[in-house]
Amino acid sequence: MERKLATVLFVDLVDSTGLVVGSDPEVVRRRVTEFFETVSHCVAVHGGIVEKFAGDAVLAAFGVQRAHEDDAQRAARAALAMRLAVTDLGLQARIGIEAGELLVDDAESTFVTGEAVNTAARLQQVAAPGEILLGPTAHRLAAAGLVVEDAGPLELKGLDGPSRAWRLVDAVDGPGRPLGPRAALVGRDAELELLENTFSRVTRDGRAHLFTIYGEPGVGKSRLAREFLDGLERASVLTGRCLPYGEGVTYWPLAEMIKAAAGISDDDPLEEAFEKLRACCEEETVADVLGLASGMLEALEGERSPQEIAWAARDIMETLADVQPLVLFFEDIHWAEEPLLDLIEHVADWVRAPLLILCLARAELLDARPGWGGGRVRSTAIELEALSEDESLLLVEKLLEQVPTPPALPREMLARTEGNPLFVEETIRMLVESGDDGRADRIPDTLQALIAARIDYLSTPAKTLLQRGAVIGRVFWQGAVAHLSPDLEDVDVLLDDLLMREFLLREPRSSISGETAYRFKHLLIREVAYTGLAKLARAQHHARFAEWLGERTGEELLEIRAYHLDQAVDLMTELDGAPPQELAETTASALVKAAKRAIAREAYPTARKLGTRALELRPTLGARWVAARAAWRMQDLATVEVEMPKVRNEARNQGEPVIEALALTALSEAVLKRDGDPTRAEEIVDEALELLSGQDDPVAHFDTLSAAATIDAWQGNMDGWIRHMEKAFEIAVDADRKDLQTIAATSLARSHVIRLELDEAERLLTRALELSGESGSVRARVGTTLSYGGFLMVKGELDAAETVFEEVRTTAVELGLGSSEAAALHRLGKLARVRDDHKRAERLLRETVSITVARGDRAILPEYQAALAQTLVDVGKLEEAERLALEARANVVRQDPQGVSVTTAALGAVRAAQGRRDEATELLRTALELAQDANLRVLELAPLKLLAGVMHDQGLEEEAAEYEERLAELSPSEDAARVA
Known part of the structure; x- marks a missing residue:
């Protein structure tokens, strides 16, 4: 089917x-x-x-x-x-x-x-x-x-x-009116110049010349020809189009030309039409023959041979060309019948007058007429190739000038249309007519019909092979398609035929050793070929290709194998309501393995998708764990809260202590950051550490110790933070895991930044950046770069810090790391505030708060609200600033000295702006004491600066001087107090 x-x-x-x-x-x-x-x-x-x-x-x-x-x-x-x-x-x-x-x-x-x-x-x-x-x-x-x-x-x-x-x-006759934007002529300067030079030679020499333009459908043959013809001066142009169907169409293009030359219209009575023809011809015999060929003398059908018609055509064309240079424009001669092709070549050979015969054809013409134009001195053939990437982009942009579209659409359309002007035009027309809001992911029906017609022109074996290759993908391998085609003989011969007909290209390199790789010349050819297969056949071929891939490459291309198995499952589910059990189990197993590999290369969104799909097919511990672990790495703690308890229970029941411990570790992070309960989080992580006792899994030990260090840091337990992180660093070194060493060194560096021990912090961060580069870990680089930016802020290197945070922001968005994105935005907002760009600061900090609220990260939210509140003070929005500062102080985790200090200082800033100086002084002194007691020296800077200002406002210059002196002693830079 x-x-x-x-x-x-x-x-x-x-x-x-x-x-x-x-x-x-x-x-x-x-x-x-x-x-x-x-x-x-x-x-x-x-x-x-x-x-x-x-x-x-x-x-x-x-x-x-x-x-x-x-x-x-x-x-x-x-x-x-x-x-x-x-x-x-x-x-x-x-x-x-x-x-x-x-x-x-x-x-x-x-x-x-x-x-x-x-x-x-x-x-x-x-x-x-x-x-x-x-x-x-x-x-x-x-x-x-x-x-x-x-x-x-x-x-x-x-x-x-x-x-x-x-x-x-x-x-209507002819190709019809365009329904959408008409393509500008782009990237055809050389071809147009060749046409113009050829016509100049024709007019100079007074001899006929045959010029054939080959090209795949939509590549721009007609557009080039029209541009050339529209630019001609002092020349006559006669046009005829070959028809692919109908009765009596052998000489249809010639008839169109003869009628145009003689001024005959379709509604002229036959006698009047024939009289016009005779007036146009020098000899009555020529008129009789052409009248037969044009269908005006139906009674004479069969009485004139093709040779006589060719002679008559030569005679009238030569007569017309003697009066004025003449162009005969034949469209679609790949549909022409043999007598017409013979006639065109006869005219080209024998006319001694300025005549250019311009023919448009697809490569199929050479199947029927391999020697077309060959052996003639006055013959030219060119093939129009697809436009280059730059030319294609220019064409897309020109066509989209009057069409409101998303900024990314030109590049997206470029990827799908791949240099074919008609494909571009039709895709844009579809978007305009359907109002698809910029979606270019569907093939326009017109293009599907065009490409399907090309595919159907192939022999049945070649078409079958092409469709099976399409199941594999844009790129496929000779051995794979042969495996899918035991019913086909001479697969290599069929592939060569598809290469010759330009459906395929041979890849210079293959990702599978010893296998020749082929690529569909155009993405849309692959899509249309695939669409032509019945869904049952698609499912069977997807499964068989996955089988071949497993036998041929083992685990090397596991993700591709899992994808094809999953496609088979989807198709069988659509057809039968559910896939065969064996197929579902095989697919789930492959998906889990692929998800684990994706986690190893830090492709967490992919891993999560694969794991979730495996869980749908077969709810095993392996599937649930890999999906939940990917969510954890993506900082999706809402999912962690839901899924990790299930993982923990299944792991306990199945005797998997390492998985159970890691599930608890992930839960501890969720309890800390979403519930704001460091005490409970510490209990959970202690349980995880106990489970890992005696287990030889360095990554699990590292993750759990790292979680313990984070809890210590939140509670202001500096000694515990450093102790746990130093132990984690040792484990990472022993395991030769440079990504984990990066994370540990970065965490230790932060402990020094917060105490304003910047020399040691710089040493550790420099090492962490080196390790990050050596490890290739994007996850480690994000954390290290974020911390390095914070270090630069405190040092006063604001431009460098901004560059770093923009990089982190971009990477975090790409990886779906919401909390890292929010952290980068928070710091960018603070930088904007230092530069008095209050509008930008407010926008960035509002975005920070919005992301954090949506994620449910309760523990860090008060600090972000505090930063926004202080920015609102700067722009005079005191009512909203007060509301935010009060909300932040009410919701901050009490065991978090950093959060309490920051939110208290923010409320103090609001009170100072309101003129409530006594309250402001009390709040700011409290914030200062909290920072001092926890040895969070960097957090002393903002309260000190604010207190000095409040003292000045009250005329208490001695006290102001004391605060300023302390601030000067601590501050590593002029702006440190505002960015801390």
Whole structure:
């Protein structure tokens, strides 16, 4: 089975009952048979198939056995033809047309299922006699070549809500009007110059020249040609387009050119048209032959040979070119039949006049005509390649000038459209029409039809191989696709064919040793090829590829293997409601292993996603632990509070003391930071340390000791902090874990910064930064860089500190480290305050508070509120500042001397600004004493500076001088008091 974007047409005979009543059965049979034959003929002429006859109705499909980029157009034109033909029979019909994804049994089958079938049938039912209604997808695909009227929203039986529909009035000749932004010509200067130089040579030498432009669909062949033709002066241009379907279309392009040259319009009577043709030709014989080729002399059908028609074409073209240089512009000659191709080459060889024959073609032309243009001195062929990245970006930006879009959209669209101008245009048109708010993740139907038609042109084995490669991904391997294709012979030959046809590129290097790697030339080719596979086939191939990958690479590409297994599970669940148990278990196991590897490389969001998915498939301890651990590393303590108790219980029941201890360690952090209960947190971490006694797991010991040190730091227990962290550092050294050494050295450095022992702090931070670089750990680097920025702030190196904090902020956002992001914002806000950029300071600190509230980090929130309160004092928002300062002081953890000191000082600053100096003095002295008692010397700076100001305000200059003297003794820099 195969899934295809195809178009369905339902046509029903109007008043068939009235036809039967009072009529002879044989007459009725003949009339109905005429109707069916007429409809079937119109369908066949336009390249469709009749799927079935149902009573007096006919269901036809376009693009089922072989897709065409214009299947919706074909269906619409077939409908117009059958409406006219049925009317000639004295009958009337109702017609409904819709396009969409259909499921087809195989390439030869005419049986189709899909929503589009139902919609087309419902449209036919509500159509008036003689009316043709188009559904939304058919309209979107075909509207550029049609004249339509809005039929308004229609209530269609069995469908939810009103459905948009359009009334088909007529078709227009040519490629149709553009429905979206037209691409500027970008990146084709050299090709345009070559065309112009060739035409100059033609006019100078007075000889014919054949110029062929090759290129994949949408690459810009027509756009280049139009730019060239629009710039011509003193030249005649005749245009003809080769049609891919229809009766009597062999010389269609020539007929278009002849009619244009003779001034013949489509509504001219035949006799008048032929007289115009004769007036244009020097010889009557030439006119007769061309009249036959153009369909004006139908009675002579078959009496003139292709050679005679070619001779006549040469004669008239030479005559026209003698008057003025002439360009014959043939579009889509890959659809041309042999006689027309012979004619073009004959004209190119024999015309002795200034004539340029410009042909546009896809590479498929060379399948039918390998020697096209070969052996001719006056022949040029070029291939248009995709635009470069810079050219593509310029094109996207030009097209988006009048379209409001997110800033990131041009780059996103660049990645999907990969230098193909039509792909860019159609994607932008889709966004404009659908109002997708900048989403470019869906393939426009027009592009899907275009690419699907290219794929369907392949042989069945080549197409099958391409689709199986698409299951593997944008890049796939020869051995893998061969493993998926035991039913195909000569896989290498098929791959070479796909390379030659430019569906694929050979990768210069392969990530699997000994395997040749291939890449889809365009991302959208891969997506359309994949979409064409039935979901059951997709599931089977995903699972088989995962099997091959495991056998071929072992654990090396584990994440890719897990992904493909999970895709198989999703597809089987969608089809059957649940995957086979064995598949689910295999997938869950692979996901857990992949999640562990992601944690090891610090890809925590990925690890969390993988672990959570594994837990959905099979709720094991391993899955729950890896998902919860990733959440812990991402500082998502809300999830830690929910999941780690479950991990702890399962680990205890299954005899896993290390996992149980680490679950407790994570819980201790949540209890400390979210509940603000350091006493309870200390009890939990002590239990974890006891569980680890005798366990040989250095990472677990390190994490638990680090948690104990953090609890000590929160409680102002400097000795405990240093003791636990020094022990953790020793463990990290013994284990040769430089990432853990980085974390330990950074923590110890912070203990020195807070005591204003800056020389030792600098030594430790310098070492930590070195270790961070050697370890490659992003997690360790974030913590170290954050602490280093704080050190620079205290030293007064504010510009350097700001650079550091911006780096931390960016990395934290990328890794989803919310608390680190908030910490960086907090410090950036304080820096802005020092520089008197109060607007920026307020914005940054409000963002800090907002993030922290959303995360539920109760313990640190009061300090951030205190910083915001002091900034609000600076801008005179005293009422809000007071509210925040009071809230911060009320909610601060009482066992946290740092938090109590900071929030008390903030309230003191508010009271000082309010003129309540006695209260301010008392609060600031309390804050100062708290900092002194806990040996938090850096926290003495702000109260000292504020107290000196309050004393000055009261005229107490001696006391002010005492505070200023103490401040001068402690301060390592002029701004230290404001940033501490």
